[in-house]
Amino acid sequence: MAFTLDRFDLPAFVAATLAEDLGDRGDITSAAVIPAEAVFTGVMDSRDAIIVAGLPIAEAFFRALDPDVEIERLVEDGDRVAPGTDLIRLRGKARALLTAERSALNTVQHLSGIATMARSYVDAIEGTGATLLDTRKTLPGLRVLEKYATRMGGATNHRMGLWDAAMIKDNHVAVAGSVAEAARRAVAAGIESIIVEVDRIDQIEPALQAGATHLLLDNMGPEVLREAVALVAGRVPTEASGGVRLDTIRAIAGSGVTYVSVGRLTQSAPAADIGLDFAQEGVA
Template sequence: MTFALDSFDLDDFVRRTLTEDLGAPPGEGGRDVTSEAVIPAEAMFTGVMSSRDAVVIAGLPIAEAFFRSLDPEVEIEILVQEGEAVDAGTQVMRLKGQGRAMLTAERSALNTVQHLSGIATMTNEYVQKIYGTGCILLDTRKTIPGLRMIEKYATRMGGAQNHRMGLWDAAMIKDNHVAVAGNIGEAVKRAVDAGIEKIIVEVDKIDQIEPALAAGATYLLLDNMEPAILRGAVTLIGGRVPVEASGGITLETIFEKADTGVDFVSVGRLTQSAPAADIGLDFAQI
């Protein structure tokens, strides 16, 4: 299965992850001392990766890359689509190849699929909660360092859209920027003067909305507002720019906030706090 993401080097990720586990790069002194000691070099295994809970799957092509990096001849059959919701007990991948290579790659492959599927599963729970509101779920920059591209990939597999990818692709003016600039209008003006096309402005008070819009904000993030306040803010903005609700949103509160007329609702815990999915890998010697 071909897998490519912008700004994500799959080969480098696999190499760095395996190096972390093996003490040195594969083929350059990295070792799995247990498998070398216990498993004969000629041993061949079959393997089955299965979900143990109902989950949304993400990361199988990356898992495949771990196995292929250590055994280019391994036979791999991916049995489900990325982003597919599967029941407990569903087989998601079958393998056949060198036993040592499979055991060496196992943990890195499983860690990746469990983490990304956990994110996709939690994301999908939030997406289902706001179904029918017309509101779109967004992720945030609250990602594990070094894993942002694949974590944001996982939120897409769960049905969300990506917020800005980093500090480079949109301005987001927050309270600290406003404090230094002196007021919200001046902060926005500076971003406009810098030629930035997308200028997101975080507001936590209704009286900040008009100064932000007048200065050139192209998107408003309404932070930590209760549903009644959100409705009033949406009415005031009147469709002039896209509107996002954010701040402390949970499964219990997301529907009420999404149903206020905002265009988007963002949830940091999708990437910050999603538990790993329960996915296992069982081997048998041929």
């Protein structure tokens, strides 16, 4: 079955990425150094303990340049693997595989890094009842892939974009005049899902009375969060956000909030250490 993601054109992504790398002269190194008939086998492996993400996309890079490449996937996206684990084996035209190598690795390293960080946060709040959310703090053009990676790590996607829910934040409130007025305008516009950011306890009741369907409790410590959750009393979901770190998330999640959102999952995750080692079989 072909790998697909909603609102993501994989062939176009692969073509644009390869075009960026190839420029108008192509892979001059492989063309000069590697005989056209050379065949290589290779293994992509992880040097870190990771949560895997992005293998189908990496495979698409290799297939774009060598449609006949033989690929054996040894693990699946979402798997937790130990250092030294082989991820895929492949055999095909050496020039094509070497040309696609960097694009494939960049993608898997980046997405696996995101998935791995997401899983560490999910593990940290296990048993609290809270759900980990990602955010829109993504690289332009890579949002769908990065949010896919957070899912592979066990997180839940928040808004995919500006279109799928209203999120009233401090700048919206400043222009509208108040939390309540901003929420009322969203209700009047016919928006069903209205997330309202509040940074003070006294904003909660006006937001709820005006029609908020979800409260984002911004930069509140665990004690204030507990007070906020008690005041909301289950009327709408609550989300803790702002300044959440791996060493603080469990206390935040333990306050009783429905969700904890973490921007660093997509904004700051380090790339996983993944390599692709080729071993020449011979010349066809």
